[in-house]
Amino acid sequence: MNRAISLALIFEVVVFVLAIPGMIQVDDVPIGLAMGAGGAAALVPLLAAALLRRPVGWVFAWLAQAAGLALGLLTPWMYVVGGAFALLFVVSFVLGRRIEQSTPRS
Template identity: 50%
Template sequence: MNLRLGPQNPMNKTMVMILAFEVIVFGLGFPGMIMITKSPLGISLAATIVASLLAIGAAATLRRPIGYPLGWLTQLAGILLGLLTPWMYAMGGIFAAIWVVSFLMGRKIETSQTAV
């Protein structure tokens, strides 16, 4: 199964915006990791930076072959941040759901354009 959208798909802009908002949410999750759940500072910082860099890298390369695999990996990273603060399970899950729905809408656009 091809887990990418074509470079001309209009949903690519939406996918980039999802990734951009994830960077913001990952950054906002960092204080919760260290202040509320008392996760170790170094681990929390490293996990936040890795997840954010994945999202930035995916957004920057979304029209290239590596972009979508990074985007899918970002969704997994967002959910795994829940290991450091439980509310990130919810936030990561919500973003992953938005990502999947947007991807499926992009697929539908591609199939309707090829049918015409």
């Protein structure tokens, strides 16, 4: 489960960084605000992916989903993108837990 969620978190980093020029060009968000918000939002899933083997990594992973949705305050299309990543994360989390519980440990 950690591998799939780590990949999703890394994709979030890429998308959040690429959202910066979109915020600037499409929605006329000031450059400093776009870079600050996009950079901070990209840092959270990066930390989550790096720390996923520890309990604090899961806290950062959930915060990354909130950060993706929060970018929608600056540019509305990030509600859709952040929501898609949050849905992917929740489905991966729930299904991963079910698989881990049903797999017998040897």
